[in-house]
Amino acid sequence: MEILYFDTLTYAQGDMYVVASDEGLVYIGTPNAAFDEVKEWAKKPFKGYCFEENSEKLLPYKEQLTAYFKKELIEFDLPIHVKGTAFQLAVWDALKELPYGTTTTYGNIAQRIGNPKAVRAVGTAIGANPILAIIPCHRVIGKNGQLTGFRSGLAMKQFLLDLEQE
Numbered sequence: 001m002e003i004l005y006f007d008t009l010t011y012a013q014g015d016m017y018v019v020a021s022d023e024g025l026v027y028i029g030t031p032n033a034a035f036d037e038v039k040e041w042a043k044k045p046f047k048g049y050c051f052e053e054n055s056e057k058l059l060p061y062k063e064q065l066t067a068y069f070k071k072e073l074i075e076f077d078l079p080i081h082v083k084g085t086a087f088q089l090a091v092w093d094a095l096k097e098l099p100y101g102t103t104t105t106y107g108n109i110a111q112r113i114g115n116p117k118a119v120r121a122v123g124t125a126i127g128a129n130p131i132l133a134i135i136p137c138h139r140v141i142g143k144n145g146q147l148t149g150f151r152s153g154l155a156m157k158q159f160l161l162d163l164e165q166e
Contacts, residue, residue, distance in 0.1 A: 024079030
């Protein structure tokens with residue numbers, strides 16, 4: 001049976017679960033959410049996997065995330081292991097190209113992936129992003145400059161944007 005390793009990361013906004021497989025990081029949880037959030041999310045992309053708490057396996061991921069939250073790191077070089085549809089993977093790849101400290105719109109992401117009419121579908125794919133900060137969906141805002149939906153809440157989105165601007 002394949003294993004998803006997990007541990008918690010404590011930082012300014014609280015505690016979050018960090019989850020990885022043997023292939024790489026798979027999920028970063030919503031701050032202060034129960035472990036049930038992780039189990040519910042994993043049902044589809046990692047069906048049949050079991051969970052094991054393992055701080056040693058998660059240490060490299062936690063170290064880079066901590067450095068990011070302390071403004072000591074602006075680019076991650078961790079292996080990631082995301083599962084999604086071809087469309088979701090294309091959107092998430094486009095997000096990874098967004099430079100630190102910048103923002104863009106859903107429409108720009110749709111154009112980047114060659115599907116300019118798919119703005120709403122891009123929003124849905126961004127909402128399904130399992131790895132916040134590292135796949136920087138927080139850098140996508142509404143065309144009017146307003147903050148829009150974020151899996152971990154708008155306060156967390158604002159926190160990440162502010163972190164990168166200071």
